[in-house]
Amino acid sequence: MMFDLPDENALYxxxxxxxxxFDGRAYVGVTSTGVxxxxxxxxxxxxxxNCRFFETVAACVEAGFRPCKRCHPTGTAAEADPMIVQLMQALQADPARRWGEAEVQALGLDPSTVRRSFKRHFGMTFLELARLTRLRTGAAGLPGGARVIDAQLEAGYDSPAAFRSAFARWMGMPPGRFAKDALLRADWIDTxxxxxxxxxxxxxxxxxxxxxxxxxxxxxKKLYTMSKGSLGFGRFAPTDQIETxxxxxxxLRCARFETPLAPLGTPFxxxxxxxxxxxxAGQTSSYSDLARAMGRPDATRAVARANGANPIAIAIPCHRILGADGALTGYGGGLWRKxxxxxxxxQFGADTPQKRTIQW
Structure with a gap:
């Protein structure tokens, strides 16, 4: 059990x-409609x-139910919150906008409710997300060779110092520290x-x-040190491959990742x-099970530390590790993503001949 759910009468x-x-924690399968x-x-x-209750989307699919076209249960739970949808649409329409509590209130929303909801779903507040979006919008041109001053203005920062300071908090170093024609190159991928x-x-x-x-x-910073400062913006073929x-x-077309990987870490x-x-894909394990599979049953804690230090999300699937009791454990990208x-x-394991689809 991932969560301690009440009995089915309470769920009904x-x-x-x-x-x-209970959004994202429980789902209902309707036997009369198959949805x-x-x-x-x-x-x-x-x-x-006519109701059957399940803890996960996967359990619903395995029981033969198909997702509802009205509430889109295979999407992230946040998408079911009209308040979140409204703010995310506003953020997408004007990513460089400067948001504050007054702007949130102007939309008829309560800032404290917004703060709690975003923190629960995304691990950060809406205002934090908006600031990061502004920064990323301005920095988007840097991999293509844009000047830092242009990135600053695109992000809506009046002060060069404020932009560099915000960028350094986000990326670990100011934009001027990124080298041209570097051996390692960083770029953004939208998922x-x-x-x-x-x-x-x-x-x-x-x-x-x-x-x-x-x-x-x-x-x-570790990559910067490892490359002796040869870290810049741009991309090589492996970034194109992992994006594809x-x-x-x-x-849901392929669960295999064949991009060559070179994560920085100890031999263990x-x-x-x-x-x-x-x-x-479609299976989960625990830290202790993984330690035993490696022939190191006494190294459960070390396995947990290495799992948490994984620098390549999704392709190295640390999200497939659950607690010994089946509970979701910490995940750097947020438990909602896990x-x-x-x-x-x-759904990759669903026994169905047709192309599998998911509503996001």
Missing amino acids: AALINRDAD FCRLTCPARKPKRE KLGVMIAVSDAHALHLLEFAERRALPGEL ELEAFFD SQQVWQALREIP QALIDLER
Whole structure:
């Protein structure tokens, strides 16, 4: 059990009341229609005897139910919150806008409610996300050779010092420290779970992280040191390849990642990361099971540390590791992403001949 859910009578009451507290934690399969839904689905409520309740999207699919076209239960839970949808659409329409609590209130929303909801779903507040979006919007031209001053203005920063300071907090170093014609090059990849930073050389991928992960600055500094300062903006063929493979992965066309990888880590960490890649998509494991599979049953804690230090998200699938009791454990990209990745991958194992699709 990933969560301690109440009995089915309580879940049915939550379905009738469209209780948002259970969004992403429980789903209902309706035997009379063959459809499964979020408990907050706006559709007419089914009779109690036609309801079956499940903890995950994967369990619904395995039981033979298909996703509802009204509440899109295979999308991330955040997409079911109208408040989040409204703000994300506003952010997408004007990514360089300066947001504050007054702007949130002007939309008729309560800042404290917005803060809690975004923190729960994304691991950061809306204002933090908006600031990161502004910064990323301005920095988007840097891999193509744009001047730092142009990036600053595009991001809406009046002060060069403020832009450089914000950039340094995000990437671990100011934009001027990134070299031209570098051996390692960093670029952005847009995915259905958010922006990722990819760093590769001409031969292999060294880093793939979600842009807001707190460990990102430290990981970039390690690569900067390892390359003796030869870290810049741009991309090589491995970044193009991983971008193509991520697109196929999120479209449920292929779960294999064949991009050459060169993560920076100790020999033991490298063994752990290789063992992670041997867990098939659609399956999960635990730290202790992984340690035993490596022939190191006494190294569970060391395996957990190496799992947490993984610098290549998704392609090295540390998200497939759960706690010994089946609970979601820490994930640098946020637990909501971990749940979404697990639910997505279990659909690769669905026994169906037609092309599998997922609604994001």
